[in-house]
Structure formats: C-alpha cells, structure tokens
Amino acid sequence: MKKKDIVLDIKKLNIELQTGANGIPVVKKIDLRLYLGKTLGLIGESGCGKSVTSLSILRLLDAKVWNLSGELLLKGKNLMQMSHEDMRRIRGKEMAMITQNPMISFNPLITIGKHFTETLITHTKMRQKEAAKVGIEMLQRMGLQNAHKLMDLYPFQCSGGMLQRVMIAIALSMSPAVLIADEPTTSLDVTIQHQIICQMIDLKRKYDTSILFISHDLGVIARIADEVAVMYRGYIVEKAPVEVLLKNPQHPYTQALILSKPAFQKRRLEAIKGAPPRITEKYQGCPFADRCEYAHNRCLQYDMAPKIIDPLHQVCCIQARGIEVNACIS
Numbered sequence: 001m002k003k004k005d006i007v008l009d010i011k012k013l014n015i016e017l018q019t020g021a022n023g024i025p026v027v028k029k030i031d032l033r034l035y036l037g038k039t040l041g042l043i044g045e046s047g048c049g050k051s052v053t054s055l056s057i058l059r060l061l062d063a064k065v066w067n068l069s070g071e072l073l074l075k076g077k078n079l080m081q082m083s084h085e086d087m088r089r090i091r092g093k094e095m096a097m098i099t100q101n102p103m104i105s106f107n108p109l110i111t112i113g114k115h116f117t118e119t120l121i122t123h124t125k126m127r128q129k130e131a132a133k134v135g136i137e138m139l140q141r142m143g144l145q146n147a148h149k150l151m152d153l154y155p156f157q158c159s160g161g162m163l164q165r166v167m168i169a170i171a172l173s174m175s176p177a178v179l180i181a182d183e184p185t186t187s188l189d190v191t192i193q194h195q196i197i198c199q200m201i202d203l204k205r206k207y208d209t210s211i212l213f214i215s216h217d218l219g220v221i222a223r224i225a226d227e228v229a230v231m232y233r234g235y236i237v238e239k240a241p242v243e244v245l246l247k248n249p250q251h252p253y254t255q256a257l258i259l260s261k262p263a264f265q266k267r268r269l270e271a272i273k274g275a276p277p278r279i280t281e282k283y284q285g286c287p288f289a290d291r292c293e294y295a296h297n298r299c300l301q302y303d304m305a306p307k308i309i310d311p312l313h314q315v316c317c318i319q320a321r322g323i324e325v326n327a328c329i330s
C-alpha cells in the first residue's frame with residue numbers, strides 16, 4: 001500500500017475514562033490505518049474498547065468523561081485539533097457512521113425521504129429535488145424495492161433490515177471518505193445480514209469508501225474485511241491481512257477466536273476459557289496471560305510492544321507461535 005492511499009491514520013491513540021483523581025485506561029496506544037477503498041475489520045470480545053475507539057474517531061466521546069491523546073489523521077489533518085464546528089462539518093460529509101440499532105438514528109416524526117433531503121441539503125449545495133433523486137437512487141442501490149414509495153414512509157413503518165439499509169444508503173449518499181460501521185448487522189437475521197454485507201461490498205467498490213467494520217463476529221469480518229485488527233482489553237494484539245490472520249494466526253487470543261467459531265472449523269470446537277477482565281481489574285504485563293495456555297512468567301513483564309512478523313503482520317505476544325489453522329472462508 002502506498003502512503004498516498006492512507007485515508008485515516010490513527011497513531012498511538014490512548015483513551016482514558018476519567019474517574020476521580022486517576023483515569024482508567026480503556027484504549028492503549030493503538031495504531032490503525034484505513035486505506036483507500038479498503039475495509040479494516042476490528043474484532044474483539046464485548047467491552048474490549050471497539051465502540052469507544054469508533055466514537056473517538058468521530059470525536060463523539062464526552063470530553064468531561066473521556067481523555068484522548070495521540071493522533072487521528074484524516075487525509076493528513078489531525079481531528080484531535082479540530083474545532084467542534086469543523087468536526088460537525090466533517091461528520092456526515094467526510095466520515096459517516098452506521099450503528100447496530102438503526103431505530104435510534106432516525107427521527108420518528110419525519111419520513112425517510114426527509115432524512116435524505118435534510119442530510120444532503122445540510123452538507124452539500126443540493127436542492128430539494130436533486131437530493132430526493134439521489135435518495136431514491138441510493139435506496140435502489142441498496143436493493144430496496146419501491147424506493148419512491150419508501151421515501152414517503154416513516155421509520156416505524158419499516159422493518160429493522162429495511163432501516164439498516166436506509167441508514168447505510170443515507171450514510172453513503174454523501175460519498176464519505178470513511179464509513180465507520182459499528183456492528184451494523186448484529187441485530188439482523190443471517191439472510192438479511194448476508195444481503196447487506198454484499199451490498200456494502202458493492203458500494204465500497206463503487207465509491208472507493210474506506211470502511212472500519214467493527215464486529216465481535218469473525219465470520220462476518222472474514223467476508224467483508226481486507227485487513228483485520230484483533231483487540232483485547234484495549235490493545236490491538238494482532239493485525240494482518242484477513243487471509244493471513246485466518247490461516248496463520250500468531251496470537252493465542254486470535255487462535256482461540258478462530259477455534260471457537262463453528263463456521264471455520266472441521267475439528268472439535270474449543271471455547272475460550274475464562275472471561276475478559278473488567279477495565280478496573282488490575283493485571284501485570286499481558287492482559288491475556290490469565291486465560292492463555294502458553295502463559296509464562298515472562299508474559300507478566302511484557303510491555304505489549306508489537307512484534308513485526310512481516311511488514312503487514314504484527315502481534316503483541318512474546319511467545320507468538322503460528323499454528324496452521326487454515327480456517328475456511330465461506
């Protein structure tokens with residue numbers, strides 16, 4: 001990948017929850033990059049810091065509660081230093097977000113059509129008629145039938161799957177450089193999930209959108225992502241192109257994630273032992289050590305500095321060892 005293709009460059013991002021005198025570190029010095037027209041999958045168990053990371057990129061975390069440091073470079077401009085007014089302009093136009101629960105993103109009192117026209121008129125020079133035309137086109141591209149009629153419906157008249165597609169259509173109607181998709185298909189049944197992922201892949205190709213796709217489901221990530229970052233307790237513990245990560249995972253946590261996924265395995269499934277630590281729980285060295293079958297005393301001294309396996313593959317484990325998993329991508 002060339003330097004000019006880097007759309008979003010997250011450098012040493014630290015996020016701390018402010019509680020009393022001491023902050024609680026939730027996201028720890030993470031480095032992530034989004035490339036032009038590529039999808040980065042971010043995976044990890046519940047509570048590891050995926051959503052906090054995505055909200056921080058859009059600067060949507062309450063500054064009274066969260067402390068941020070590091071750099072968030074969107075096409076070279078540091079979002080950390082932007083005013084609220086500049087960020088408001090960037091949100092929607094240059095970076096858009098879709099979430100797990102589309103219902104909360106819609107105003108129940110206005111039609112789907114009005115959601116499109118308001119968004120497009122606010123962020124572009126488009127007039128009403130043109131904005132409505134773009135809305136209909138985008139709904140059709142998302143595979144929604146009777147797009148004209150759909151524009152006149154209110155959100156409560158649509159199913160969850162329809163609303164999820166409408167939300168993606170609105171987000172992409174602005175042709176944002178970056179789309180942050182936080183568990184966008186988690187609440188949908190597998191058939192709708194499959195259709196939406198296929199449509200997102202098509203739209204990404206058409207608009208060259210860079211996507212940060214967050215999920216706790218490795219099966220979904222494997223289908224949409226070009227590269228995957230695995231998060232554990234606020235650290236990116238492994239990062240690699242998707243096919244490398246699935247065939248030759250190096251971190252014991254990544255290996256455990258793959259071995260616990262029925263769709264990837266022909267051999268006996270293995271559950272991941274224990275539970276992820278709470279953010280207030282104290283630990284030394286590697287936060288995965290107490291669940292890791294390879295853990296060693298040295299792991300308790302590890303500073304979590306990433307090991308470079310090759311230029312595209314990094315892992316945070318002093319005992320990193322490849323296992324031939326050869327997970328099948330369906």
Ligand SMILES: Nc1ncnc2c1ncn2[C@@H]1O[C@H](COP(=O)(O)OP(=O)(O)OP(=O)(O)O)[C@@H](O)[C@H]1O
Binds near residue numbers: 052
């Ligand atoms: N507003 C908040 N106040 C206090 N703690 C919070 C708040 N929001 C998140 N946290 C804590 O920060 C940590 C990271 O949360 P986050 O929502 O980013 O996790 P996640 O990986 O997205 O989980 P999930 O997959 O369940 O959404 C969790 O321990 C969570 O409890």
